[in-house]
Amino acid sequence: MFGTSGIRGPVGEKVTAALALSVGRAVGMDTERVVVGRDPRESGELLTDALAAGLRESGTDVCDVGLAATPTVARAVGWEDADAGVSVTASHNPPQDNGIKLWQPTGQAFDAPLREEISERVRTEAADLRAWDGLGDRTRVDARERHADALVDAVDVSDPPAVVVDVGNGAGGVTVDALERLGCAVETLNAQPDGAFPGRPSEPTAEHCRSLARLVAEGDADLGIAHDGDADRTRVVAGDGTYLSGDVTLALLARAAASDGQQVAAPVDTSLAVDDHLAEAGVTVTRTRVGDVYVADRVAEDGVAFGGEPSGAWIWPDATLCPDGPLAACKLVELASERPLTDRAAEVDTYPIRRDSVETDAKTAVMERVRARVTDEYADVSTLDGVRVDLGDGWFLLRASGTQPLVRITAEARDPARADAVFAEARSVLSAARE
Structure with a gap:
């Protein structure tokens, strides 16, 4: 259920x-x-x-x-x-x-x-x-007033930036409350709560946030914030109108939250870009199953300073083990007040990721065969959530969909040619398991 x-x-x-x-x-x-x-x-x-x-x-x-x-x-x-x-x-x-x-x-x-x-x-x-x-x-x-108070207390914004907040017709108005108290000049989009979500679909994807990105790019705002319907997710647009990917946002928030020797929790499909960016600060990534529930489990452990999912769920364990979209908004504003997000994002290397899905009515049996073959043939294999193979200079993940008759393929490497090769290798493993 x-x-x-x-x-x-x-x-x-x-x-x-x-x-x-x-x-x-x-x-x-x-x-x-x-x-x-x-x-x-x-x-x-x-x-x-x-x-x-x-x-x-x-x-x-x-x-x-x-x-x-x-x-x-x-x-x-x-x-x-x-x-x-x-x-x-x-x-x-x-x-x-x-x-x-x-x-x-x-x-x-x-x-x-x-x-x-x-x-x-x-x-x-x-x-x-x-x-x-x-x-x-x-x-x-x-409780909204107390939440706003907690958000204001959680950050230090000495030079408040101008922010556009796309509430998505959802319940995230507390973000606007907190940012205004912090002294930000706040402009809103889709701020009227409406469960039909007339302004845009509830999920704050890049496609759904085009109006936000355009408004930030053409106006005077330093960044844009977008929530989903219940504001447990937050996505961000940098001051030049660029919608930041979930992996880049994860890298920025995690780098600010964790210090040398600490860990950051992220799911198995998170980009190597996050590992590489955090390694510069002596921070390592501990991987979890996909889902903010599993990220929350991990951040409850000692030494884990932050957890996040590229989908937009961000968790600071010293505040709450719930993904707190308004808190993420305030943390991003804090970062932007110190240095433009555009400049910060430029320091995060991004790598080519290849994705596809293969239909099968026997995904459980297929994944069992994948697991058996991969465990025999590869040295660094994780079966935490699907089957993830670390090749050193790249990785691939084969994972059954939880809701559809599909097995999803994800592959990443640090250059395009190698990413193509890793993806082909993953597809070959899956094809053999379907025979």
């Missing part, structure tokens, strides 16, 4: 009020106080009401933060001395979807054992319903 990013799917099909009620009852079985919040999707109101009803039926008090960024919800769990948090959001998914994501008091998402426990309770319709005089209360809590 739960993926690594919680429950997500079409409203009225996979995601219903009945499901939200059941999840509320399941979470309420061993909690006394729970924070709930939602993104702007219209369905979020009824799903939050159903979820809160299930919690209150179980005797659990509900702290309702209303329309709020997902990191605001996650942080509020600790602030309110609650046992858990629930975000009603489908994050960067399209408007027809919604979802439910659960948070621990540390700000970390529910891990696999906790998700499985809730799933089992929902499947078995387990509940501990209380009598009329034992119901939980529902109170409204303003």
Whole structure:
């Protein structure tokens, strides 16, 4: 029922009020106080009401933060001395979807054992319903103000830059609050919350952020910030209008967060450019499975100063184990206030990455054969998430899609010809496994 990013799917099909009620009852079985919040999707109101009803039926008090960024919800769990948090959001998914994501008091998402426990309770319709005089209360809590305060306290911006913030019609308005308090001249795009996402699709890709890039390039702004629907993701446009890749952004944020001898957590498909840029500062990369849940697991370990995914999820463990898009925005503004992001990005070498997907109805069996062959033929192999082969001057990753009948191929090297050769080698390994 739960993926690594919680429950997500079409409203009225996979995601219903009945499901939200059941999840509320399941979470309420061993909690006394729970924070709930939602993104702007219209369905979020009824799903939050159903979820809160299930919690209150179980005797659990509900702290309702209303329309709020997902990191605001996650942080509020600790602030309110609650046992858990629930975000009603489908994050960067399209408007027809919604979802439910659960948070621990540390700000970390529910891990696999906790998700499985809730799933089992929902499947078995387990509940501990209380009598009329034992119901939980529902109170409204303003966590946005406290989140903004925390963001301002987390950075030092002595020369505030001009910023364009593309909120994406989502819940990330707290970013605007914080940047204005920091003294930035802020211009907004798509700032009106609207779960239909009329301004642009929720996912802040380069294509979807063309208006932001154009506005930054043609105006006086020093950088542009873009969020997805629930603001757990942040992407950035440099002052010349260049949309920075996720790998370059990861390299910049990680270099600022980590010091000599520390580690940075990043998934297995992260570019060598990040390793090379951080190595100059004595920082190493520890790789995780793809998914911010797994990055959060790793950054909770000693010696890991920062974690990020090129998709736009950034985690500072000394602040929260939830990807905090508004915090990332403030950290990027801090960097830009000291030195233009265009100049910083120019110092990150970028390498050619080749990607493709191959259809197969037997992806599990194919990947088992890939794993067996690669383990025999190559010296440096990781099976953490798919099969990743490190060739020293390049690498390739063969990884089954979690949602489609596909095996994805990724290959990278430091020059184009070698990248082509590594990609061909990876394709050959996969072709042999499909025979």
